[in-house]
Structure formats: C-alpha cells, structure tokens
Amino acid sequence: MPGDTYQPLTVESLPRRLGPVPEVGQRIGGDPAHWSVREVGDGNLNLVFIVSGSDGAVVVKQALPYVRLIGESWPLPLYRALFENHALTRQAARDPGSVPEVFHFDETQALNVMEHLGPHVILRYKLIAGDKVEGLGAFLGNHCARMAFLGSELHMASAAKKADVGLFAGNVEIPAITEALIFTDPYYAAEMNHHTEGLDPVVATLRGDVALKTEAQRLFAKFASNTETMLHGDLHTGSIMSTATESRVIDPEFAQYGPMGFDIGMLTANFLMAYFSQPAHRPADELEDYQGWILDVMADMLAAFDTEFRRLWASERTGMLYPRRLFEDQGQSSEPACEAVLAAIREDAFGFCGIEIHRRILSLAHNADFESIEDPRVRAPLEARSLMLGREVILERTGIAGSNDLCALARRCAEETTP
Amino acid sequence: MPGDTYQPLTVESLPRRLGPVPEVGQRIGGDPAHWSVREVGDGNLNLVFIVSGSDGAVVVKQALPYVRLIGESWPLPLYRALFENHALTRQAARDPGSVPEVFHFDETQALNVMEHLGPHVILRYKLIAGDKVEGLGAFLGNHCARMAFLGSELHMASAAKKADVGLFAGNVEIPAITEALIFTDPYYAAEMNHHTEGLDPVVATLRGDVALKTEAQRLFAKFASNTETMLHGDLHTGSIMSTATESRVIDPEFAQYGPMGFDIGMLTANFLMAYFSQPAHRPADELEDYQGWILDVMADMLAAFDTEFRRLWASERTGMLYPRRLFEDQGQSSEPACEAVLAAIREDAFGFCGIEIHRRILSLAHNADFESIEDPRVRAPLEARSLMLGREVILERTGIAGSNDLCALARRCAEETTP
Numbered sequence: 001m002p003g004d005t006y007q008p009l010t011v012e013s014l015p016r017r018l019g020p021v022p023e024v025g026q027r028i029g030g031d032p033a034h035w036s037v038r039e040v041g042d043g044n045l046n047l048v049f050i051v052s053g054s055d056g057a058v059v060v061k062q063a064l065p066y067v068r069l070i071g072e073s074w075p076l077p078l079y080r081a082l083f084e085n086h087a088l089t090r091q092a093a094r095d096p097g098s099v100p101e102v103f104h105f106d107e108t109q110a111l112n113v114m115e116h117l118g119p120h121v122i123l124r125y126k127l128i129a130g131d132k133v134e135g136l137g138a139f140l141g142n143h144c145a146r147m148a149f150l151g152s153e154l155h156m157a158s159a160a161k162k163a164d165v166g167l168f169a170g171n172v173e174i175p176a177i178t179e180a181l182i183f184t185d186p187y188y189a190a191e192m193n194h195h196t197e198g199l200d201p202v203v204a205t206l207r208g209d210v211a212l213k214t215e216a217q218r219l220f221a222k223f224a225s226n227t228e229t230m231l232h233g234d235l236h237t238g239s240i241m242s243t244a245t246e247s248r249v250i251d252p253e254f255a256q257y258g259p260m261g262f263d264i265g266m267l268t269a270n271f272l273m274a275y276f277s278q279p280a281h282r283p284a285d286e287l288e289d290y291q292g293w294i295l296d297v298m299a300d301m302l303a304a305f306d307t308e309f310r311r312l313w314a315s316e317r318t319g320m321l322y323p324r325r326l327f328e329d330q331g332q333s334s335e336p337a338c339e340a341v342l343a344a345i346r347e348d349a350f351g352f353c354g355i356e357i358h359r360r361i362l363s364l365a366h367n368a369d370f371e372s373i374e375d376p377r378v379r380a381p382l383e384a385r386s387l388m389l390g391r392e393v394i395l396e397r398t399g400i401a402g403s404n405d406l407c408a409l410a411r412r413c414a415e416e417t418t419p
Numbered sequence: 420m421p422g423d424t425y426q427p428l429t430v431e432s433l434p435r436r437l438g439p440v441p442e443v444g445q446r447i448g449g450d451p452a453h454w455s456v457r458e459v460g461d462g463n464l465n466l467v468f469i470v471s472g473s474d475g476a477v478v479v480k481q482a483l484p485y486v487r488l489i490g491e492s493w494p495l496p497l498y499r500a501l502f503e504n505h506a507l508t509r510q511a512a513r514d515p516g517s518v519p520e521v522f523h524f525d526e527t528q529a530l531n532v533m534e535h536l537g538p539h540v541i542l543r544y545k546l547i548a549g550d551k552v553e554g555l556g557a558f559l560g561n562h563c564a565r566m567a568f569l570g571s572e573l574h575m576a577s578a579a580k581k582a583d584v585g586l587f588a589g590n591v592e593i594p595a596i597t598e599a600l601i602f603t604d605p606y607y608a609a610e611m612n613h614h615t616e617g618l619d620p621v622v623a624t625l626r627g628d629v630a631l632k633t634e635a636q637r638l639f640a641k642f643a644s645n646t647e648t649m650l651h652g653d654l655h656t657g658s659i660m661s662t663a664t665e666s667r668v669i670d671p672e673f674a675q676y677g678p679m680g681f682d683i684g685m686l687t688a689n690f691l692m693a694y695f696s697q698p699a700h701r702p703a704d705e706l707e708d709y710q711g712w713i714l715d716v717m718a719d720m721l722a723a724f725d726t727e728f729r730r731l732w733a734s735e736r737t738g739m740l741y742p743r744r745l746f747e748d749q750g751q752s753s754e755p756a757c758e759a760v761l762a763a764i765r766e767d768a769f770g771f772c773g774i775e776i777h778r779r780i781l782s783l784a785h786n787a788d789f790e791s792i793e794d795p796r797v798r799a800p801l802e803a804r805s806l807m808l809g810r811e812v813i814l815e816r817t818g819i820a821g822s823n824d825l826c827a828l829a830r831r832c833a834e835e836t837t838p
Contacts, residue, residue, distance in 0.1 A: 153640070158598065159591050162588055162591050163591065165588050166585050169584050170585060172581050180739070184739070188744045188745055188748070207749065208749075208751075210751050210752075214755060217745065218760075220739075221572070221740050221760075224572055224740065225571070225572065225645055225676075227646060228640070228644040320599070320603070320639075320643070321636060321639060322636045322640075327629070330607060330626065330627075332627075333629075336630075336633060337633040337636065341640075344637075
C-alpha cells in the first residue's frame with residue numbers, strides 16, 4: 001500500500017490502495033476498480049469495510065485515531081491495530097478456528113485484512129431476534145478455557161510469557177478506557193453516564209452501598225494489576241459472530257493481560273442481560289423456552305470452561321506454576337489444586353460479571369439488548385432486575401458455587417418486581 | 420570511563436578507570452593513584468568496592484555476568500544494574516533518605532557508584548551479634564508502606580505506572596531466579612537444595628502436605644502475575660544496613676512489580692528466623708530480652724506499615740483505585756475499604772513470610788542466622804521450629820489478625836520440641 005503516513009480509507013480509495021497488495025488482491029480477485037466496497041463499522045473505534053470481488057470477500061478493519069462515538073476530542077492511539085494483530089495470532093494458535101484468519105497487516109495504516117465471516121451475524125442481534133446457535137456454550141467455554149490456560153504460566157515458559165506481558169504493556173490507552181468506564185463510572189455521577197428514566201432509586205441504592213463499591217474497587221485493583229493471561233478484554237456478545245451452528249470471536253483490540261476469570265465473567269454478564277431483556281423481545285408463548293435456552297447456553301459455557309480447563313491442567317501443564325514435580329512426581333494428585341484454581345477463577349468471573357452488568361446499564365456504552373427496547377417504562381424494570389442481580393453476584397460471589405446457583409439466582413431476580 | 424565494552428573492574432584498574440569520571444573523582448578527592456580500594460562483595464551476583472581518598476569514600480557496585488555463588492555456568496544479564504538504578508531512583512523519591520544516594524551510573528559497565536554507608540553494618544550481622552537498632556521497626560514499616568502505596572495505582576497515574584510495569588518487565592532473569600528458588604524448590608528434592616542433617620522428618624512432612632504446596636503455588640501464581648507496586652524483591656535483613664540509630668535499604672537489583680505484601684512479608688520472615696536462631700547466639704541471661712526486642716521490632720514494623728498506609732490513603736490517594744469520588748465525595752468514609760486493602764496485604768504478607776522461611780532453610784540460598792551455627796545438632800531443631808511456623812503461617816494466614824497473633828505464634832513454636 002503506497003504512502004508511509006496514516007490515511008483513513010474510504011469506500012472510493014480502498015480498491016486503489018489495497019489492490020496492489022498481493023495477499024489482498026488475489027483473495028478478492030478481479031480488477032480492483034470493480035470491487036464492491038461497503039463500510040459496515042457500527043463500533044466506536046474503527047472503520048470496517050466488506051470488500052468483495054470475483055473470487056471472494058475480505059474484511060478490512062482500520063483503526064481511527066479517535067473514539068468514533070465521541071469524536072476527535074477523544075484521541076486514541078493507532079497502535080491498537082498492532083495489538084489486535086498480536087491477539088488474533090495468539091488466539092488462532094491457542095484455539096484454532098475460533099477467530100477470523102488474518103491475511104494482511106499494515107502497521108502504519110493501522111489495518112488488518114481478515115477473513116469475511118459471510119453468513120455470520122453478531123450474536124447479540126441473534127439473541128434479540130430469538131435465534132438459537134448450536135454448540136454456543138461449549139464453543140465459548142472451550143475458547144475461554146484455552147485462552148486462559150494456554151496464555152498463562154500454567155502452560156507458557158515464564159520468560160516468553162513475561163516478554164509478552166512487556167509487549168502488551170504498550171497497549172495502555174485502551175485498557176484505561178475499559179478501566180474508567182467499567183469499574184468506576186457506574187458508581188458515581190460520571191459526566192458521560194446515562195441511564196433509563198425510572199432507574200434513579202436503584203442507582204441511588206447501588207451508589208449508596210459502600211460494601212458494593214469496595215468490592216468493585218477490589219476487583220478493579222485486581223484487573224489493573226494482574227497479568228495471569230492474555231485476555232480478549234471486551235468479550236461481550238457483540239464480539240461474537242455466529243451462524244445457526246458455528247461461532248467465532250472477533251475484535252480483540254482491547255487485548256491485555258489480566259485475570260483468568262475476566263473474559264468469561266464478561267460473557268456471563270452479557271448472557272444474563274440478554275436473559276433479562278427477553279420479555280421485551282419475545283411473545284409470551286416463546287419467552288420461557290428462549291430464556292431457558294439462554295441460561296442453558298450460559299451454564300454450558302461455564303461447565304465447558306471447567307471441563308476444558310481440567311483437561312488442559314492434566315495434559316498441557318508445562319509452565320512453572322503448580323509443576324508436576326510438586327504433585328504427580330511425588331505420587332500426589334494435583335486435582336484439589338486444580339479445583340482451587342477453578343474456584344478462584346469462578347469467584348473472579350462472577351465479580352467481573354456483576355460489574356459488567358452495572359456498567360452496561362449505567363455507564364457510557366450500553367448494549368442493544370436493552371437499548372432496542374423503546375419504551376422506558378418497559379426497559380427500566382428489566383434493567384433494574386439486572387442491576388440488582390449484578391449487586392448480589394458481586395457481594396455474594398464466594399457463595400455462588402457454580403452455574404446452577406447462578407441460574408437460580410437469575411430466575412429469582414427475573415420474578416422480582418423493581419425495588 | 421573509557422572503553423565501550425563491559426570489563427569487570429579490579430582493585431588495580433578501578434582508580435584508572437573511574438578517576439576521570441568527575442562525579443566520582445571529585446567526591447573521593449586527590450590523585451586516583453592514591454585511592455584506597457577494597458573489594459568487599461559478599462553477595463552472589465556482583466563486585467562491590469569501597470573506594471576512599473582525601474575527600475571521602477564511595478561504593479562501586481558492578482554486576483557480574485554470572486551468579487558468583489555458582490560460577491560462569493549460570494549466566495546472568497548485566498542489565499540488572501540498570502534496573503537497580505531505576506529502583507534506587509524510585510525508592511529515593513518515594514521514601515527520601517531510605518536508600519544510598521547514587522552519584523554515577525554506567526549502563527555499559529553495569530555499575531552504580533553510590534554513597535558509602537560508613538558506620539553502617541548489615542542488619543543480619545547485628546542481629547546475630549545481639550546489637551539493637553533504634554527506630555528500626557518504624558523505619559522499615561514506613562519504608563514498605565511508602566513503597567507499596569506510592570508505587571501503586573492508589574497513587575500513581577495509571578499510564579505512568581503501566582509504562583513502568585512495561586519497563587520492569589525487561590528485568591526477567593532475576594525474578595525467574597527468585598521464583599524457582601523461593602516458591603518451588605523448597606517443596607521437592609531440587610538439585611541445588613541443601614538442608615541440615617536431622618531435618619529430614621520435617622522436610623518429609625512439608626513435602627507430603629498437598630494443602631501446603633497448593634497454597635504455596637497459589638502465592639507463586641500471585642507473585643508471578645501481579646503488578647500492584649514496584650517491589651524491592653529481595654528485602655531480607657542482609658539488604659538493610661544499620662548503625663545503632665539509623666538504617667538504610669540497599670541492593671534492589673531484584674526489583675520487579677509484584678504484590679504489595681511481598682517485601683514486608685519477606686522482612687517478617689527474616690525477623691522470625693533471627694528470633695528462632697537466637698538460642699545459638701546469646702547467653703541464656705540475654706536471650707529473653709533480645710528475642711523480645713526482635714519480636715518488638717517486627718511488631719513495630721507491621722504496626723508502622725498500617726499506620727503509614729492509612730496516612731497515605733488519606734493524603735496521597737490520587738490514583739484511579741478507590742477514588743474519592745466513590746467515597747468521600749459522596750459523603751461516605753473509605754476507611755472500611757482501606758482496612759480491607761490492609762487485611763488483604765497482611766494475608767499475602769504472611770503467606771510470603773512462610774515461603775521465605777522455607778526456602779531459606781531448604782533451598783539454595785540460606786542465611787547466616789542459621790548457617791553460622793556450626794553444630795547441626797543445635798541448628799536443626801531451631802530450623803525445624805522455623806519451618807513448622809512457616810507452614811502454620813501459610814495455611815492459617817487468613818486467621819492471623821496481626822502482629823500480636825504472629826508474635827504469640829512465634830513464642831509458642833519456640834517452646835515446642837521438634838516434631
């Protein structure tokens with residue numbers, strides 16, 4: 001691609017600029033002048049184009065130097081495209097087939113050219129539409145377990161993992177956004193916050209709860225100062241694309257090192273919010289079935305995480321942590337140690353889950369599950385239930401033994417009226 | 420200093436090579452050919468010279484490219500002198516006067532030229548000799564609290580702290596040594612381990628204790644994947660120099676980011692080992708008094724840590740964690756949150772304390788408190804008590820409320836006979 005200064009692509013300039021790149025041109029095929037180019041970015045931080053030609057289609061994702069939702073007043077470094085590339089490479093190695101293949105990366109232009117996921121749709125929209133996805137829970141649980149385990153010093157050589165921590169320490173601005181928006185803004189009247197009319201009493205309850213805020217900050221401190229494994233960092237249902245039978249994880253530009261329970265906790269929160277939002281999206285005769293399916297997916301995901309983590313513990317524990325020479329080589333089982341690690345991950349995950357629920361309803365970036373409910377009198381009570389569940393999950397997380405407890409808690413909160 | 424390739428200094432070459440450096444030459448004074456140069460390094464990793472002349476004296480510390488204790492077969496990167504320099508700078512800023520002043524740094528030669536602590540003696544030797552140091556507990560508690568708090572995101576701007584984490588991520592080899600020697604080797608028959616004849620039954624008890632090893636690995640995972648603050652990383656009583664009334668912290672070349680409880684936990688362990696070793700060093704009529712003084716110092720240190728941490732919490736909490744806008748600005752006290760943070764630090768500290776005791780008696784690097792006891796029949800039971808206290812401190816650390824509990828536990832273990 002000609003030029004060595006950053007230039008945002010446009011629908012018009014893209015064929016001229018990417019046509020000469022062999023890895024791109026050959027995959028799309030034909031004369032670039034005849035390519036079809038659509039800008040489809042609905043995110044906040046990037047330009048996203050679908051480009052198709054005679055032989056196929058690709059996705060071109062280019063970072064913008066500012067937060068799109070806010071405008072040029074909130075600048076954002078372009079190097080996040082590099083970290084997205086690093087993350088995609090590691091995800092592909094640790095869980096093959098789970099993420100789009102990358103065909104071309106240009107650091108100066110902050111762009112990745114990737115596999116176009118043709119028939120896939122953003123999972124969040126499928127959940128709003130009431131579509132089911134086969135094998136979803138197992139896919140996500142396996143993915144999170146593989147990323148958690150294989151990116152940690154349970155598996156990686158310590159020097160390689162620490163070098164990678166040093167590398168990702170350069171991705172500073174994006175985590176800083178995550179940090180403020182997720183962990184602090186929900187709990188005070190931050191300038192960019194907004195919430196549905198009618199939620200004020202619940203919001204006051206949460207912001208008046210010192211124990212809750214203390215726990216939220218404890219989780220914040222853990223998130224900010226923990227390098228257990230490489231996280232996706234923004235793994236909600238808008239970062240997953242699915243067909244009826246197959247799913248992929250996308251958009252890891254918030255990748256950073258952090259606690260093993262973070263990604264799966266955030267996913268858990270997004271399934272719970274999908275669950276709570278359903279009464280506004282489903283006819284009454286479909287509600288129970290589809291809500292049950294969502295909780296089943298969440299439970300499958302949590303179960304698959306544990307099962308896959310245990311399998312990796314048995315077969316891929318090659319790192320310096322919990323080494324075999326302290327356990328198996330002395331004739332002692334390390335299974336209790338594995339269960340203790342899983343219990344700690346679960347506790348963290350439930351904590352992060354509660355915080356993700358709070359920030360998606362009270363902070364800057366809301367999600368379509370609730371935002372697409374037009375009537376605030378319908379939306380507010382559904383959001384209120386989610387918020388109160390979030391609080392309970394954070395405060396009582398050590399007592400939630402697993403997905404059965406969590407599903408029961410969700411069902412109970414769904415039946416309660418607004419406080 | 421001439422030459423741009425690394426060359427270890429010798430007593431003979433030092434005046435010729437450092438004489439021309441103004442910051443060094445002017446401080447020592449006179450003709451370098453008349454300087455007095457003594458090599459005094461008794462550590463494992465460095466050359467250390469005391470150089471004096473007509474106007475004063477300095478310490479020259481130069482890193483060796485291998486572990487001195489083992490020889491050239493264990494290479495070690497020279498860049499640790501750079502990290503020692505970075506650490507000394509940060510320590511001086513966060514706790515002025517607590518560390519030697521640095522006059523000159525040469526990255527290529529891996530050397531720091533520092534203030535000579537004239538009348539100071541390594542604290543460990545004072546503890547063996549039965550010397551008291553005024554204000555020791557308060558100095559160490561204040562120092563650890565200032566380093567813990569002011570190096571964390573309780574105080575630092577997040578971007579600056581994360582950039583520093585990235586910088587220190589380059590100091591990989593030294594933590595790797597710490598990690599293997601401290602957290603894993605004590606709990607299996609590692610090649611470089613050695614322990615006193617007569618300890619086999621206690622060693623077998625520890626190595627057979629799966630719960631203990633699981634907790635030790637949990638602490639290991641925390642140490643390896645935590646970046647709460649910049650640690651000294653090797654803060655034992657051999658890294659402190661004292662007169663009768665004044666103390667300094669030296670040798671931060673193991674500096675890395677890690678849990679806020681690590682340094683003070685390691686110090687606690689070293690005071691406990693000094694305490695347990697005393698029956699071999701003191702006449703009977705001095706034993707109770709001096710042992711009591713050691714426990715008092717330890718208790719003072721732990722109390723000063725808490726007091727200073729609370730003071731900093733109230734006055735220096737400018738970072739993104741536990742921000743005032745979630746507490747004070749909403750008319751709510753953050754004191755319970757501060758106490759929860761302190762309790763978590765204490766729990767970590769006691770865990771690391773137990774592990775430090777185990778590794779100093781069972782792993783490669785022992786300490787003079789016990790090693791200077793010539794008769795293994797005297798040494799073994801004193802070490803055995805320390806080991807069993809270490810086990811109890813690790814397993815029961817959540818139940819140890821503070822220094823009173825810990826002192827009582829130490830006194831009880833000191834009265835027990837070897838298991």
